[in-house]
Amino acid sequence: MPTPKWTLTVADVVAETADAATIVFDPPDTGDCAYRPGQFLTLRVPSDQTGAVARCYSLCSSPATDKRLAVTVKRTAEGYASNWLCDNVRVGDRIDCLPPSGVFTPADLHTDLLLIAGGSGITPMLSITKTVLARGRGHVVLLYANRDPEAVIFAAALRDLVNDHPDRLTVIHWLEAVQGLPNDQTLARLLAPYAGHDVFICGPSLFMRSARSAVESFGVPRSRIHIENFVSLSGDPFVDKPVDVDQVPxxxxxxxxxxxxxxxxxxxxxxxxxxxxxxxxxxxxxxxxxxxxxxxxxxxxxxxxxxxxxxxxxxxxxxxxxxxxxxxxxxxxxxxxxxxxxxxxxx
Ligand SMILES: Cc1cc2nc3c(=O)[nH]c(=O)nc-3n(C[C@H](O)[C@H](O)[C@H](O)COP(=O)(O)OP(=O)(O)OC[C@H]3O[C@@H](n4cnc5c(N)ncnc54)[C@H](O)[C@@H]3O)c2cc1C
CATH class of the missing domain: 3.10.20.30 (Beta-grasp domain)
Known part of the structure; x- marks a missing residue:
């Protein structure tokens, strides 16, 4: 059975910060674009060297509030695909991708959530936040760490969400330029009041390690901690693999x-x-x-x-x-x- 693929048309490109852009897509021609908040698309990015590379990008749009699909790409220093996407994608372009996928998604929308994001790790969190606020009854606490105010993606959108849902959404910004690098102890002190929440963590690897240690230190069990690793794929999932391989490992x-x-x-x-x-x-x-x-x-x-x-x-x-x-x-x-x-x- 071949892997299903979509070709999406770019409806808009929005500069979010100096090094991050949101790519907005029209829904696929089939019209069927169901997804869960926190899932990602895998985009096929052209390359002169290899033909293409595949990279995952979390949907920042919400299935509850947005008609279109959107991903936000932050440039990686020396990276290939993120820079290519930020430099080249224009309205009307057609991009091949794999349909939404991933398990970094709340089991239900009525549970209280503690979302811990660093940098581009905000993308799945925005989708989860918007969806919980629109469709669920859960409270959301979002800790969002960035280098400085200029690096904060979705600052205005988060402000609007807090204004619209002051009783259900708390956003705590952590700015390294002001507060220094967050560590296990500082995060534990700040987040301990939310020990009963389900935890979602996404960001740079050191930040995620500190966040995980922090929530474990105040007793959140492993089963309630969800982690998304933003890594680059090494293979090409757009090429179908034969199921009946000849080689026995x-x-x-x-x-x-x-x-x-x-x-x-x-x-x-x-x-x-x-x-x-x-x-x-x-x-x-x-x-x-x-x-x-x-x-x-x-x-x-x-x-x-x-x-x-x-x-x-x-x-x-x-x-x-x-x-x-x-x-x-x-x-x-x-x-x-x-x-x-x-x-x-x-x-
Ligand atoms: C589930 C998931 C969700 C993610 N969500 C997001 C998100 O919302 N936002 C976000 O910004 N990132 C996200 N990421 C990370 C994203 O997938 C990429 O890892 C990130 O953008 C860095 O990719 P890059 O190609 O720019 O950098 P790198 O992967 O570091 O680029 C270097 C690699 O590209 C190869 N390369 C260099 N030049 C070429 C060339 N010309 N042709 C072909 N290959 C070349 C090199 O050999 C090297 O392997 C997510 C990752 C995962 C797994």
Whole structure:
């Protein structure tokens, strides 16, 4: 089954700051552009050197309040795609992308949320905030860290949202030029009153590490902490991969039995499948026509994360996972191949 693709028309380009621009798209021709707040598009960015590169950009638009789709791209120093997009995209351009994807999204819109964003990490948070305020009953506290006032993306939009929802939205700006770099202790002191909220963290890696330590220090359990890593994809998800690969990976080659039984719990359904050792879990689910979450299929984006409840898998790369994730049994469906005869996973 080929990966579905969209071609979107650029409806507007808005300069947000000196180094960030929002690209607004008309909805796809099919008209079906359902997405959840916090999800991202994967854009295909042309390149003279390689033909194209693929990069993910979180939707800053809200499915509740915006007719059009929008992403905001911040220039990365020495980066390729972000600079290309900021320099070249014009109204009327057509850009290939993969449909919205990702699991950095609240389970429901009525839960109180603590959103911790640094720099361009604000993009999924704006979508989540707008959607919760429009469709849910939850309270939102947003801590938003930036270098200085000029670097703050969406300053006016956030001000308007606070004015419209003063009882449900609190925005705390952290400016490094004024307050210095935030660390575990300063963040913990500031955010401890919100220990009962579900936490979403996105920003530069050091900032995310401090934010995570801070919320863990006042007892937020791992299951209520959601993290989005803004990494560049290394592969090209626009090229369909054959499901039936010829090469059996070395780890699987040693195993005498060539198939395993896997029980997959997904969206309230339970599927019992025969899993060939040379295929990844996502290869298997795609081949079976089962709609599992995935995007890059390189281990980079973390969309296909699931929990290993029973059995063992081998992973080609641990990509988006950290040691704690792995110790807790989180696996990447696009990297996992069977290493025992019976396996149970839950998405
Ligand atoms: C889920 C997710 C959501 C994200 N959301 C956002 C967002 O909302 N906003 C945002 O700004 N970022 C976001 N990102 C980050 C974004 O995807 C990119 O990682 C970021 O823009 C940096 O990409 P870059 O190509 O500019 O930089 P780099 O990836 O650092 O560019 C360097 C890379 O490009 C290659 N390269 C250099 N020149 C060329 C060339 N001519 N042709 C081909 N390759 C070349 C180099 O070999 C090197 O690998 C998100 C990432 C993820 C995973």
């Amino acid at each position: 070395p780890a699987a080659a040693d195993k005498p039995q060539q198939t395993a039984e896997v029980v997959v719990q997904l969206n309230g359904d339970t599927h019992t499948l025969t899993w060939t050792r040379k295929d990844t879990l996502i290869d298997l689910l795609i081949a079976q026509g089962i709609e599992a979450p995935y995007s890059c299929r390189e281990g980079d984006c973390g969309t296909c994360q699931c929990m290993l409840l029973d059995g063992e898998v081998d992973m080609d790369t641990h990509g988006a996972l950290d040691e704690e994730d792995i110790a807790e049994g989180v696996v990447l469906g696009c990297q996992a191949r069977p290493a025992s005869d019976h396996i149970t996973v839950e998405f």
